[in-house]
Amino acid sequence: MDIWYGYTAFLLVSVFYTSATEGLTDYRVTTILHPPLVMSQGDGNSRKFVGLLPDLLDKIGPMMNATFSLNHVQDNRYGTLDNTGNWTGMIGELVNKQSDIAAAALTVTVERANAVHFSQPFLDSGLSIVMKKPTADGISWKRWKGLLSFLKPFKTGVWIAVICSYAIVSLLYGIILQFDPMEEDGTDSIKKNITRGFPVMFYRFCFQGSFSPSTCTSRSAKMLTCFWCIFVILIFASYITSLAVVFRSGDDELLETPIHSFEDLPLQSEVEYGVPYNSMTYRYFTLKAKDKTDEAIGKQLKKSKDQMPKNVAEGVKRVRDSEGDYVFITEELYARTESGKPPCDLVLVHHSKHRGSYSFACGLESKACHDLDVALVSLKENGILEELIGKWYKSQCDTDFDDDYIKYVTSFEDKKFQAGLFFRTDGISIDKIGSLFILLSLGIVVSIGLLIFDIFFEKRFEVSI
Template sequence: MLKHDYKVRTGNNQYEGFLVDLIKEVANMLNFQYDIYLVHDGKFGSKKADGNWNGMIGELISGNATLALGLLSITSQREEAVDFTKPFMIRYITVLMKVTKSTTSYFEFLNPLHPFVWFCTIGALLFVIIVLYVLERIGNINRTDYPSISFKECFWFVFGSLLHGSTDASPSTLSGRILTASWWFFALILILSYTANLTAFLSVKTINTPIKTVTDLASQTRIKYGTVKSSGTSGFLKNTDIEHFAKMWAQMSEIEPSSMVDTSEVGFKKVKEGNYAFIWDTTVNKYKTIEDCDLMEIGPPFDPQGLGISVPTGATYTEEFSMAILKLNDTGRISEMERKWWVHRNCPDYSNPSTDKTSGLQIENVAGVFFILVGGVAIAAVLCLGDYIAKRILKSVKKEKVHAISPEGDDI
């Protein structure tokens, strides 16, 4: 990789990364000097239609380079053109995607019930109020000891029962009490169901990714996916006989050719934009997820390939390089360099779709209930003020009428 301040640096000091450290260790062991440069076309190396090679393999064949460092997987086709050292690492292929963000709402407490259920509940509330009022009026027509409750009292009694509240008025007829008992049972089941779902919605955050495994890509078309053209990954997908991988290759290369990218950097940019999955080497994908917690890696890993340093065919120093790599591996130096560049990821683990992450409630989750409380306080205050003003006006009018009548009862 280029260092963040590479413009003020020169030569090999412009670059950093695992392979930069690796070649530095090998150079110290074998006592040689080297210069790093980037291949002009940005390719790893694939055979063109005319039989020539592009990318880093082409640079080796043409004699411009004596070593090629990169994600060069050791394949049979490349072995025909150049030589490789012993593998310094085994790489796999995984999928890189953007983490699906969970949305929050101020009125998230309404989510436990479907909007249609809320509509039916309001309808049931109004229906029971009307029926209870009618039953009480009919049942108490000829009774003076139990006067029927008013429509307003019916409303507050039914509404209060739904919220486990209480009122002074209550049904006095047998039919009204039977209706009330059925309404209480309805309210009990509804409140228990709502409470159970509300706990799940507000207290438990479930990581729900649209793609849980690599094979899920083949069975959907909403999320686009692709890889780098003329790369080892594209070669595997193109030549494999595994059904779902072959289906994915047909989707990428024929149905959605725009999903294929020229360089890995373009692929990572498309992932950041969203609705795109990038099929690439797990060594890079894992590093990207460490750098950015908005990205996640999806497995299981497939197509294991050895990564080696590529050299021109017949190079006399191939065996020396291989022995140096084996010694670095035996002494644990390669493992140390891996830990340096692939540190522990301090992000939520989105790779396990069955894991629930419990989190504390934030204000954006429950702000709606505060809005309702403030709204109730405001409405109550306005009604109270209006009632006070109305009573003051009515009292003032009555007082004026009293002063306007003489003690003898004659108008003044």
């Protein structure tokens, strides 16, 4: 009797299993390790794939009435055309019908789209700059620069122009005292007259006696002093307004770095940068750049291609080992994963223009991508796909400094915008206040004209008398 019950139970289980699996399609899926999309656990026969994509396929399976057998791509490549015109990597396995679906961080290109079908994207991504978290000791985060914040309202060129203007006006003032016949306070020594001009103009610059009557009797000297005072007042107005913007930026200015965006990379030489050599990122910047900024980055990458990291892990390690003088460009999702791991010493700057997406790929004769599209739409509408992404891209750090830094960068740009294009926290350039120097130049020309007129007119007047 016990044997009869055993046979009966075995028969029922067999019938149930057969019914449950009847009609299921088993798809051969080729993939590649790419944390956190696909990761490996165990070795040999006990090897198991975990990550966002295995979880996603587990959700899709019942919806497609299918099962998925994941296998790692043999040549460890995503898929490109080789010199013989044959596809390598996962794309090659699909073309050669060794696999039915490719599940990985595959980007859609024209060449790939001609060889295989792609599903709709399951994940959006882009490029990011991986950089060392700002510290007080980093070479790129010099806190002592805060002590020189009073110089920030003007760029270096403006400060040089102001100093040169002061020297020219002081020198001209001394010349006027020496040669203008209408000047009564001048001495016979041109050296003393010129020496006197420098403190007089400096006092005016410091608003000492700027509004008191001038003691000089020369019309040319009075005209020069008048234009100099107007110039000084306007310069101080520009300086104070810009200084207020600098102070309003607060402590963020202490985290100063030459890198706030991709546009800053080719405009500076303090920080080196790299990408994985011969990667899709390298080919984008060197061959398919979409704007002048990315083209400039590509030219620099070509010059230093021998120093490029061999892979993403090596590039991130170089950033961590640096003192802030090296940054690494890689795909955004991998960058987020690394920045969210202890010791939590990395921050990111995302590319605002170059965006991409990852999709499943299928053979040209397969209908799997159509079924995957239907399943992905359903998972997106139900919020399940978003939950899976949040699960695998969750930061392990106490503070998501990546988001904090992006807010800092946005705030940095907003403050400059709110202050207007004229006043910027990175200093007023000479092209913004060049009109003030033109005004002073006009005053110098008028003063010289009056000096020449007085010299010749007064001499003629004295002779006639």
